Amino acid sequence: MSPTDEIKHFLVTRNVASGRTTVKPFGSDYEAAQVAYGAAEREAAVRRDLDVVLLSADSLETIKRTHSSYFKSNLMSELLPA
């Protein structure tokens, strides 16, 4: 692979209450992704249960690995007594 091209942009929204994550892909259109990011942040500002972030990598797989907190329940919270 060439490390310099094929970067894709993803708007990642996690509903903190339900633990569900939705991903909106924008391909290589960073500008459109940023516009959507701003709109999603406006929604999140009045709904406190949404965490939204714009992440970019060669694939969604990479993002799931480097930003795993947005995608799955983690080991640590299970280690701690409730």
Add this chain to the structure above:
Amino acid sequence: MKQRARGVSAPRFSKGQVNRAGVFLLELRERVLVEGAQRALRATDEAAIEAAREALEWWRSLHARPLSTVAANLRYHVLKAGAEVEGRVEVTQRLKRQDTLIGKLDRERGNVTQMQDIGGVRAVVPSVPHVYRVRRRLLKSWTIVRERDYVASPKDDGYRALHLVVRRAGFPVEVQVRTRGQDLWANAIEEAGQQTGVQFKFGEGPDVERAAFASVATLIAAVEEGELSAAELLTAGAIGAAIIGLAKRLEREAK
């Protein structure tokens, strides 16, 4: 070049306007905390909120291109340093969320236009020697404006990573290089924060839990550096779970 056409070359706001927008949204955030979102938002001029958001978004958008350039460079250096994880170059870039940006203003009382991590890029690599192998390559080809080595000197909460700030086209980009274990730990802290509303990564939370997180970070480092085997860690985990179970039973029986 689309971004340029949108008006990046002709500034839409001055730095002063961007900084005042940050202060405005910080004050709004404080009102939201005191009065609740509905009341605070009703009491504030909607157009002023929108103008402030637009100023911050514009400032953030200026970091997009420098961020992409640095991320592409970092991918190259991770690959050249042989620092892929299971054959993958694990590099992700992110533009900072407005609310975390405002939260940081709250904690550090700085200016928006002086923030160095609006554009951030993270590389996850297999081991501590790989962190430093990547670092050596970056130091050779980049001018680093700030370095914080939390691998050599972990934060009190257990956080470990190498942080570098580099400038591209006049804008700072923060680079984080972490091992797989350091990254799992940091994501766990982040997630614990999301689930509980307690911002562990900013020093909040009960002492017992923070001490537990810090101990786990030390154990992960010991495994990664070969001082502790995974089997020993699992045994330690099982003992820990048994102790917690016992403590809970004693607590119940004492009631």
